[in-house]
Structure formats: structure tokens, C-alpha cells
Amino acid sequence: MSDTRPQGQPDEAMVDLLIKQVTEGLSPDEQRALDVMDSEMASAYLRDLERAAAAVTLAGSGAERPLPAALSARIAQQAAEHFAAANQVTDLAAARATAAYKAVHDQAAAPSRARGGGAYGWIAAAACLVLAVIGWERSPPPAAPVAVATPPPVVAPPPEKPVPPTAAEQRAALLAKADSLKIPLGATKDPAAAGVTGDVVWDPVTQRGFLHFTGLPPNDPSVHQYQIWIFDSGRDKRYPVDGGVFDVPADAGEVVIPIRASLMVRKPAAFAVTIEKPGGVVVSGRERVVALGQAG
Amino acid sequence: MSPSVLQRIASGDSAAVRECMDQYGPLIWSIARRLSRTPSDAEDATQEIFLDVWRSAGRFDASQGSDKVFIAMIARRRLIDRLRKTSAEPPMDPVEVLETVAWADPGTASETSIEAEQAARALAELRPEQRQVLELGLLHGLSQSEIAARLSMPLGTVKSFMRRGLIRVREFMNVDAKGVLSEG
Numbered sequence: 001m002s003d004t005r006p007q008g009q010p011d012e013a014m015v016d017l018l019i020k021q022v023t024e025g026l027s028p029d030e031q032r033a034l035d036v037m038d039s040e041m042a043s044a045y046l047r048d049l050e051r052a053a054a055a056v057t058l059a060g061s062g063a064e065r066p067l068p069a070a071l072s073a074r075i076a077q078q079a080a081e082h083f084a085a086a087n088q089v090t091d092l093a094a095a096r097a098t099a100a101y102k103a104v105h106d107q108a109a110a111p112s113r114a115r116g117g118g119a120y121g122w123i124a125a126a127a128c129l130v131l132a133v134i135g136w137e138r139s140p141p142p143a144a145p146v147a148v149a150t151p152p153p154v155v156a157p158p159p160e161k162p163v164p165p166t167a168a169e170q171r172a173a174l175l176a177k178a179d180s181l182k183i184p185l186g187a188t189k190d191p192a193a194a195g196v197t198g199d200v201v202w203d204p205v206t207q208r209g210f211l212h213f214t215g216l217p218p219n220d221p222s223v224h225q226y227q228i229w230i231f232d233s234g235r236d237k238r239y240p241v242d243g244g245v246f247d248v249p250a251d252a253g254e255v256v257i258p259i260r261a262s263l264m265v266r267k268p269a270a271f272a273v274t275i276e277k278p279g280g281v282v283v284s285g286r287e288r289v290v291a292l293g294q295a296g
Numbered sequence: 297m298s299p300s301v302l303q304r305i306a307s308g309d310s311a312a313v314r315e316c317m318d319q320y321g322p323l324i325w326s327i328a329r330r331l332s333r334t335p336s337d338a339e340d341a342t343q344e345i346f347l348d349v350w351r352s353a354g355r356f357d358a359s360q361g362s363d364k365v366f367i368a369m370i371a372r373r374r375l376i377d378r379l380r381k382t383s384a385e386p387p388m389d390p391v392e393v394l395e396t397v398a399w400a401d402p403g404t405a406s407e408t409s410i411e412a413e414q415a416a417r418a419l420a421e422l423r424p425e426q427r428q429v430l431e432l433g434l435l436h437g438l439s440q441s442e443i444a445a446r447l448s449m450p451l452g453t454v455k456s457f458m459r460r461g462l463i464r465v466r467e468f469m470n471v472d473a474k475g476v477l478s479e480g
Binding site for chain 1: 380437
């Protein structure tokens with residue numbers, strides 16, 4: 001195992017805080033105290049303690065019981081939705097590559113393509129296109145005309161993989177459904193919220209939804225991320241359902257983000273977007289709410 | 297070496313998702329039941345843990361440990377976060393009967409994972425009361441204050457037992473990783 005841990009040993013105060021973090025979690029004050037300590041050493045030691053605690057958990061796990069059937073079915077359904085959403089287009093760079101690919105592919109009069117399916121094919125196709133373009137740019141200048149006609153350079157046809165619908169297209173399809181809800185999204189008093197407009201489209205039957213907005217400033221994912229929250233009338237309002245984290249790139253413009261509810265939402269009362277630490281949080285302190293939409 | 301189920305999930309193998317549920321569902325469910333206040337909480341927690349597993353599969357590094365310990369770490373993080381958020385609620389009843397834990401025996405725990413075997417060897421060296429503190433804290437999710445109340449033990453002693461116990465397990469794991477026993 002490679003070991004890149006920092007030299008030296010953590011002091012007693014740091015160890016006490018890290019053990020508490022691993023066994024029962026830290027209060028906000030304790031977390032702040034830990035945050036001002038040597039972060040590299042704390043991270044390395046925390047990782048070791050988490051592994052040790054997990055190993056003890058395994059040693060004492062004893063006879064395991066199978067997942068209840070209904071719970072297993074819900075997890076399988078959630079997994080299907082999660083991976084379907086993960087395959088959707090949310091990345092603007094990829095979207096641009098797709099647009100570039102489409103333009104060239106249409107010129108080449110390729111056969112029509114079916115919709116639906118995974119995203120890997122068109123990403124590969126876009127990569128082929130980029131390689132082909134690079135190849136063109138590096139080619140020597142054409143030789144003098146000769147009698148024999150040579151065919152024009154041809155972009156290698158990409159594999160005939162279906163192109164998945166974009167998040168915007170899926171949102172439009174969801175919006176057309178009779179059961180879907182459309183909830184306007186408004187700005188809050190947070191400085192980052194100035195100029196935010198948009199909406200949430202949510203289908204209570206399939207538990208799918210999309211956040212659509214303009215005006216949120218770009219974020220650095222290593223510093224903070226945006227997180228979606230769903231307030232469910234059937235749940236304690238202190239603990240809204242996590243709807244997933246997302247980033248806003250520098251030149252985003254209009255953005256559509258799939259909502260990935262971590263739990264079943266019985267009756268959505270409101271949707272909110274907060275600014276959180278990278279990776280999101282389980283319970284938001286709600287210090288920075290940047291967008292809010294309430295169901296009528 | 298064939299890729300683990302987590303590596304297959306990260307590479308987009310949809311069949312690996314079902315395998316992961318079959319392989320690790322009982323473990324996650326078992327941990328969630330112990331570290332949740334109600335059966336309904338345990339169900340919600342299990343769903344959230346699996347979502348964390350799908351999101352984190354790409355970060356699994358087989359050189360840093362087994363997939364089982366990786367999943368147990370994810371489960372513990374989520375469950376501790378959930379316990380923390382309900383910490384304003386009344387603490388667990390100090391006389392509540394907790395499910396008895398049967399520790400794996402050193403020499404047989406390797407059937408579970410290499411890390412479980414290392415932990416079992418470290419736990420076998422601890423005094424019974426030290427082991428009990430680890431059991432209540434790590435397997436039943438009691439806070440150090442709750443353990444102190446339940447065992448009528450000074451809080452400082454609970455902290456000390458928890459600290460020495462975890463550090464001892466960590467040392468055993470590092471011994472196997474480096475072949476050298478660290479000072480402690």
C-alpha cells in the first residue's frame with residue numbers, strides 16, 4: 001500500500017476530535033476547532049480511524065439479515081433512476097461536442113438515428129470527431145492538382161449508437177405530462193441569488209424532476225457546490241430530502257439539472273437550492289439559500 | 297485480477313448494481329438497523345447509503361482496502377450524520393436492551409474480510425470493559441456520554457477506552473500494511 005501520509009503525529013486534541021467525528025459526529029463548534037488544525041494530517045488520520053471503525057463494525061456484524069423485499073425493490077428503482085440520470089446530458093462541454101458532432105454528421109448525410117440509450121456512444125463519437133479534426137489540421141498542404149480525382153477527406157462514421165435526449169428535452173417531455181407539477185423558482189436575499197429565475201418540473205408518479213434556471217453564478221467544485229432540497233409535506237420540515245448536488249460552469253447561461261431525490265417524496269411542498277461544502281451535506285444549515293420555489 | 301463490483305459499477309456495468317445489492321445489502325441493512333433509532337429510519341438510511349455507494353464507486357481504490365470495508369465506511373458516515381441530526385431528540389434509553397454482539401473470532405474473521413480479521417485480533421487483546429465501550433459506540437451508535445451513563449463509568453474513562461481501542465485496531469491494520477508495529 002502506498003503511504004503518502006504527512007510526517008509526525010497528531011496532537012491529543014486533534015485525535016480526540018477525530019475519534020468523536022468517527023464515532024458520533026462533531027458539533028459545529030467542534031468542527032470549527034478541527035478546521036483550523038493541520039488539515040493534511042487530520043485527513044490522513046481520519047481516514048485511518050474510519051477504516052479501523054469500519055473494520056470493527058465488520059468484525060461485530062455477526063449474522064446478516066437479507067434486505068426486506070420492499071426496501072430492495074425501492075433501492076433497485078432508485079438505482080435505475082440514478083444511473084439513467086447520470087447518463088443524461090448535464091455537461092455543457094459534452095453538449096457542445098454533441099452539437100459539433102451533429103453538424104458534421106448531418107453534412108455526411110448519415111442515416112437517421114433513434115433516440116434513447118446510453119451516453120457513451122456519442123461521447124466516443126465526439127472524441128472521434130476531435131481526433132479527425134486534429135488530424136486534418138496537422139495534415140500537410142494539398143499537393144498540386146493531379147489527374148486522378150481523390151475523394152475528399154471523410155470523417156470516419158461514428159458507431160451507430162442512439163443519441164440520448166438532453167436534460168432540456170427530457171424536461172420538456174416531463175412538462176407535457178398531465179401529472180407533472182411546474183413550480184416557479186425565485187431568488188432569495190443571498191448575494192449569489194441576484195438575478196436567479198427558473199422553475200422546477202416534478203413528476204410525483206415517477207419521482208423525476210428537473211431544475212431549470214438562469215442567473216446562478218459559476219462555482220468552484222473544490223470550494224463549494226450547489227445542493228437541491230425537496231420539502232415533503234409528509235416529512236419533518238427540518239429534514240428536507242436531498243435532491244443531489246450540481247455545479248454551474250463559467251458560461252452556463254440556461255441550465256437544466258436532473259433532480260435525484262434520495263428518498264420517496266410523497267407531496268412536494270417546496271424546492272430549494274443551497275450552497276454547501278463539496279459533495280453536499282446530509283442536513284443543511286441553510287446559511288445560504290440561493291433559490292426557492294414553493295408549490296401552490 | 298478481475299475488477300471488483302464497485303469498479304464495475306464505476307465503469308458503467310449495470311449488472312454490477314444488482315450484484316452489489318445482493319452482495320452488500322445484508323451488511324448495510326445489518327449496520328443500518330443497529331445504528332438507527334427506528335426501523336423506518338433504518339430503511340431510509342439504507343436507501344441513502346446505497347445512493348452514496350453508487351456516487352462513490354468511482355473513488356474506490358483496491359490498494360487502500362477491501363470493497364467491504366469501503367462500503368462499511370460509507371455506511372457509517374451516513375448513519376453517524378443521521379444520528380447527529382437527530383441528536384436533539386431524547387438520547388437512547390440507558391436501560392434499553394441492545395442486541396447482543398457476537399464478535400468474530402480471530403482466525404475466522406478473514407472469511408468476512410482481511411480488515412475484520414485484523415480488528416478481531418486487536419479486539420481479542422483488549423480488556424472486556426474496553427471491548428464493551430467499542431461495542432456500544434461503534435456497533436450500537438451510542439455517544440460517549442450515553443456509554444458513560446449506561447456503564448456508570450466516568451466520561452473520561454470512556455473516552456480513553458475508545459481512543460486506545462481504536463488506535464490499537466489502527467495499529468494492527470497498519471502492521472499488516474507495513475509489516476512494522478507503530479509506536480503507540
